Amino acid sequence: MEKFVIEGGKPLSGSIRVQGAKNAALPILAATVLSEGVHRIYDVPDLTDVRAMCQILVALGAKVIRFPDHIEVDTTYIVHSHIPDDLMRKIRSSIFLLGPMLARLHQVSVSKPGGCAIGQRPIDIHLKGLEALGAQIEEQSEMIHCHVDRLIGTKIKLEFPSVGATENVMMAAVLAEGTTVIHNSAREPEIMDLQAVLNKMGARIHGAGTSTIYVEGVDQLNPVEHCIIPDRIVAGTLMAAVGATQGEVTLENVNRYHLASVIDILTDMGVKLDWEEDRVRVWTEQKLRPIHMIATEPFPGFPTDMQPQMLVLLTLADGTSQLAEKIFESRLKHVDELIKMGAKIKVDGCKACIDGPSELTGAHVAATDLRAGAALVIAGLCAKGTTVVEGVPYIDRGYDCFDEVIKSLGGQIYRKQTSPSFISNSSTV
Ligand SMILES: CC(=O)N[C@H]1[C@@H](OP(=O)(O)OP(=O)(O)OC[C@H]2O[C@@H](n3ccc(=O)[nH]c3=O)[C@H](O)[C@@H]2O)O[C@H](CO)[C@@H](O)[C@@H]1O
Numbered sequence: 001m002e003k004f005v006i007e008g009g010k011p012l013s014g015s016i017r018v019q020g021a022k023n024a025a026l027p028i029l030a031a032t033v034l035s036e037g038v039h040r041i042y043d044v045p046d047l048t049d050v051r052a053m054c055q056i057l058v059a060l061g062a063k064v065i066r067f068p069d070h071i072e073v074d075t076t077y078i079v080h081s082h083i084p085d086d087l088m089r090k091i092r093s094s095i096f097l098l099g100p101m102l103a104r105l106h107q108v109s110v111s112k113p114g115g116c117a118i119g120q121r122p123i124d125i126h127l128k129g130l131e132a133l134g135a136q137i138e139e140q141s142e143m144i145h146c147h148v149d150r151l152i153g154t155k156i157k158l159e160f161p162s163v164g165a166t167e168n169v170m171m172a173a174v175l176a177e178g179t180t181v182i183h184n185s186a187r188e189p190e191i192m193d194l195q196a197v198l199n200k201m202g203a204r205i206h207g208a209g210t211s212t213i214y215v216e217g218v219d220q221l222n223p224v225e226h227c228i229i230p231d232r233i234v235a236g237t238l239m240a241a242v243g244a245t246q247g248e249v250t251l252e253n254v255n256r257y258h259l260a261s262v263i264d265i266l267t268d269m270g271v272k273l274d275w276e277e278d279r280v281r282v283w284t285e286q287k288l289r290p291i292h293m294i295a296t297e298p299f300p301g302f303p304t305d306m307q308p309q310m311l312v313l314l315t316l317a318d319g320t321s322q323l324a325e326k327i328f329e330s331r332l333k334h335v336d337e338l339i340k341m342g343a344k345i346k347v348d349g350c351k352a353c354i355d356g357p358s359e360l361t362g363a364h365v366a367a368t369d370l371r372a373g374a375a376l377v378i379a380g381l382c383a384k385g386t387t388v389v390e391g392v393p394y395i396d397r398g399y400d401c402f403d404e405v406i407k408s409l410g411g412q413i414y415r416k417q418t419s420p421s422f423i424s425n426s427s428t429v
């Protein structure tokens with residue numbers, strides 16, 4: 001295990017290109033299983049989650065090669081329908097294989113997926129959606145066995161606009177007989193990217209980005225070349241880091257329409273953003289202002305994956321702010337760590353009340369999940385003195401060389417080995 005040692009107090013400055021989106025790359029890699037042949041996917045970030053997804057594809061029979069600018073996946077010989085438990089547990093996104101494998105081999109058996117401990121994260125909506133398409137699902141202790149003779153298109157109403165369930169159902173429906181209509185679908189930009197890839201493969205899908213997605217089944221799909229969309233959460237994280245350190249940074253490869261709710265809050269707080277196509281200059285001129293209430297919501301609402309980073313910014317704002325985490329029931333664990341650094345935050349259920357401005361001071365803190373880890377790094381960058389952030393493997397799940405990115409912007413951050421006493425076993429990484 002590794003830790004980050006951060007010397008705080010240096011404003012970030014310079015310019016950096018934002019990586020491709022983890023949450024687009026993972027379902028798209030899973031989607032390559034849908035057709036035989038060689039797929040080339042560009043701008044896939046080098047993350048531990050992506051490596052784990054590639055290992056799963058290899059376990060199913062694919063050949064995967066990483067080149068400097070793309071990943072090549074040869075799915076000609078997908079012959080295995082069982083995903084080993086150790087690989088399933090490595091990442092939450094292992095569950096994305098259910099839909100594609102049902103469509104390709106008509107069967108798949110898996111155990112429960114892993115991922116960060118931010119809530120229960122059941123998969124009932126995924127399973128109900130696949131059952132509606134005709135899949136037979138048997139759950140035996142820790143195992144889930146799925147098979148189907150023929151997937152048949154139908155109308156499905158998701159109980160909640162789950163991102164993963166929408167993607168799983170889309171990927172199963174592309175090779176189903178007839179048309180599938182997914183009502184109450186999630187509207188995240190990553191779903192639009194998945195639609196774009198599937199349509200390039202020969203699928204007939206429209207509606208991604210709205211609450212109703214239409215999938216007209218086809219008999220066969222072809223391999224694809226595709227470039228992943230920019231990572232809106234990494235862009236938002238860096239914007240928050242610039243605001244927190246009172247720096248000035250130009251970010252390249254940013255889609256402002258994917259970040260509208262984050263931009264609105266940053267602007268209300270006093271962070272300045274000057275756009276030129278997919279490039280944005282970020283800086284601050286004044287004290288940060290508090291926000292009456294931020295509530296996380298499905299897209300286009302404020303993303304839960306930006307909540308911890310924004311919480312840090314609110315601790316620096318001049319006044320009282322409130323924040324409600326409405327997507328995941330256990331995603332405020334970073335508050336205790338921020339309190340160690342001098343933040344004044346009270347938590348009541350899923351709500352946090354933040355009294356600012358706090359002068360953060362360096363402390364020994366531990367990341368409890370991916371975005372909490374990014375938030376603690378931001379806190380360390382603006383804190384007085386030295387901060388040690390344990391749990392770096394969480395951060396490596398979603399940020400491609402985060403320490404190098406921060407260093408290139410002038411931040412003082414160093415990757416070191418951690419002592420065994422700090423290794424957390426609360427959840428899988
Ligand atoms: C790889 C990926 O894209 N991950 C993102 C995806 O995760 P993921 O797809 O897992 O998130 P979902 O949208 O499915 O989850 C949202 C809520 O629905 C609940 N739920 C979900 C499925 C289900 O079958 N039953 C159920 O109850 C979850 O517990 C959670 O409370 O969207 C989340 C919400 O924007 C983001 O935080 C994750 O970064």
Ligand SMILES: C=C(OP(=O)(O)O)C(=O)O
Nearest residue numbers: 092093115116305370371
């Ligand atoms: C929670 C996240 O990802 P995952 O769904 O892969 O666990 C995240 O990206 O913040």
